[in-house]
Amino acid sequence: MDTPAPARPAVKATEESVLAIRHWTPTLLSFRCTRPAAFRFTPGHYTRLGLGSGEERVWRPYSLTSGPDEDVLEFIAVRVPGGEFSQRLGELKVGDGIGVDKAAYGFLTVNQLAPGKDLWMLASGTGLGPFMSILRDQAVWRDFERLILVHGVRHAAELAWRADIETMPPLAWRPQAKARLRYLPVVTREPGATVLADRIPLLLADGRLEAAAGCALSIADSRLMVCGNPELARSLREHLGARGYATNRRGVPGQMAFEKYW
Ligand SMILES: Cc1cc2nc3c(=O)[nH]c(=O)nc-3n(C[C@H](O)[C@H](O)[C@H](O)COP(=O)(O)OP(=O)(O)OC[C@H]3O[C@@H](n4cnc5c(N)ncnc54)[C@H](O)[C@@H]3O)c2cc1C
Ligand SMILES: NC(=O)c1ccc[n+]([C@@H]2O[C@H](COP(=O)([O-])OP(=O)(O)OC[C@H]3O[C@@H](n4cnc5c(N)ncnc54)[C@H](OP(=O)(O)O)[C@@H]3O)[C@@H](O)[C@H]2O)c1
CATH class of the missing domain: 3.40.50.80 (Nucleotide-binding domain of ferredoxin-NADP reductase (FNR) module)
Incomplete structure (x- = not known):
């Protein structure tokens, strides 16, 4: 059943790896990461992504752009001026670690x-x-x-x-x-x-x-x-x-x- 995302940062997450990044413009990118075997979602759902290490990690909700049967997860993100997560997105490289909430959420399905x-x-x-x-x-x-x-x-x-x-x-x-x-x-x-x-x-x-x-x-x-x-x-x-x-x-x-x- 769909449940709203918790207000606190995700704690139940897995550590995934960035596989590919596509820059559409200097401020718009899409990226793929590994998909945990147990990760399930309905198209239209979002999950929470974490960038940065340790205490510095920042979590934000992101919609999945990949299909439900694909082996990898994909997201699109805009970098907004001054945004905490946006700053980390600007430094994102293939091979980086990324936290992915174990659950997917939302009602846009x-x-x-x-x-x-x-x-x-x-x-x-x-x-x-x-x-x-x-x-x-x-x-x-x-x-x-x-x-x-x-x-x-x-x-x-x-x-x-x-x-x-x-x-x-x-x-x-x-x-x-x-x-x-x-x-x-x-x-x-x-x-x-x-x-x-x-x-x-x-x-x-x-x-x-x-x-x-x-x-x-x-x-x-x-x-x-x-x-x-x-x-x-x-x-x-x-x-x-x-x-x-x-x-x-x-x-x-x-x-x-x-x-x-x-
Ligand atoms: C359910 C949900 C799903 C989301 N899915 C996506 C997604 O798939 N891709 C994505 O880029 N963002 C998505 N967002 C927004 C995302 O979670 C972050 O807010 C955004 O990436 C900026 O994070 P930040 O820390 O850099 O700045 P924040 O402090 O979070 O945001 C600063 C300001 O930037 C503007 N802003 C934030 N996100 C966007 C956006 N996507 N487009 C235009 N202006 C924006 C708003 O004015 C906001 O107040 C989603 C948000 C929600 C609630
Ligand atoms: N897109 C860029 O070139 C750019 C560059 C650097 C930073 N940013 C930052 O990135 C963030 C997101 O920009 P974005 O372009 O992805 O999103 P956006 O501002 O929401 O614009 C996307 C589309 O939505 C339209 N729109 C905006 N407000 C609307 C409203 N009230 N009703 C209906 N349509 C509306 C816009 O039209 P209008 O064109 O008429 O507004 C545009 O066609 C912003 O914080 C921005 O400052 C954007």
Whole structure:
């Protein structure tokens, strides 16, 4: 069962090793580490990562970006100015040790939603992470008819995994895949980089997002997941709430789910 992350630093953790680092920009990186044999998670979950040694170790929550069946764990992280964990991320090297909480947490998982036909995944910045994991799980390709991934970033270089997303699903899954993916990148500070260039809540409110997706929202068929900037989540929650969409309440699955990163 999903449980909220404990407020105190993780004590039940394993020591893993960094296997690879990919720098998307000077402040945005993704990295892979070894996966403990007993580590289980549902796509959309986050865990807690620890960097630094001994008393100096700092723990922060990070969404898993890897698929549930992969041998390694993967994460994406932005380095924010002045952040304690961000400073340690800046020094991260292949071969370094990294603490990984033994448990995974969260409610941004497909099983929090009532069954539907269209799964909308709306992300800002590193909020893309959990949706990568969800798309790297064969289940959504079988269970939905349409998958719509909207990724809003400031600059085009921050459209992490763009090329990988554009070739999804993997060839091996295609015979069983019912779903078709519509990927809508949104770059807000580089005019001309993408067709859609305004903030996601505005694009949703004025109908441009549905037009670009070629898919209208409906309470009967649409399920929405939102991740990233808390203000983005707040605006979308307000807008969708006014249109009749609800979150999971007391175990009754709803039509939308949110995760805020700060
Ligand atoms: C459930 C959950 C999952 C998370 N998953 C991720 C993830 O997959 N990738 C990731 O990079 N971060 C993620 N975060 C945020 C992450 O835990 C850290 O807060 C972040 O990496 C910065 O840590 P810090 O110590 O450097 O600065 P902090 O002191 O933790 O943060 C300083 C400030 O930086 C800004 N900030 C923090 N995180 C972000 C972010 N991701 N994007 C934009 N601005 C931010 C906020 O203004 C925040 O107040 C998640 C947070 C939560 C609650
Ligand atoms: N991205 C960079 O170039 C950069 C460089 C160095 C440091 N940083 C730091 O890294 C952190 C994260 O930056 P980030 O770019 O990943 O995340 P971000 O600021 O949340 O921006 C990601 C996307 O979300 C949009 N957005 C921001 N606020 C929104 C709101 N209230 N409603 C709807 N959409 C909203 C942004 O649009 P807008 O463009 O309109 O804001 C952008 O398209 C920040 O603390 C920043 O200071 C970023």
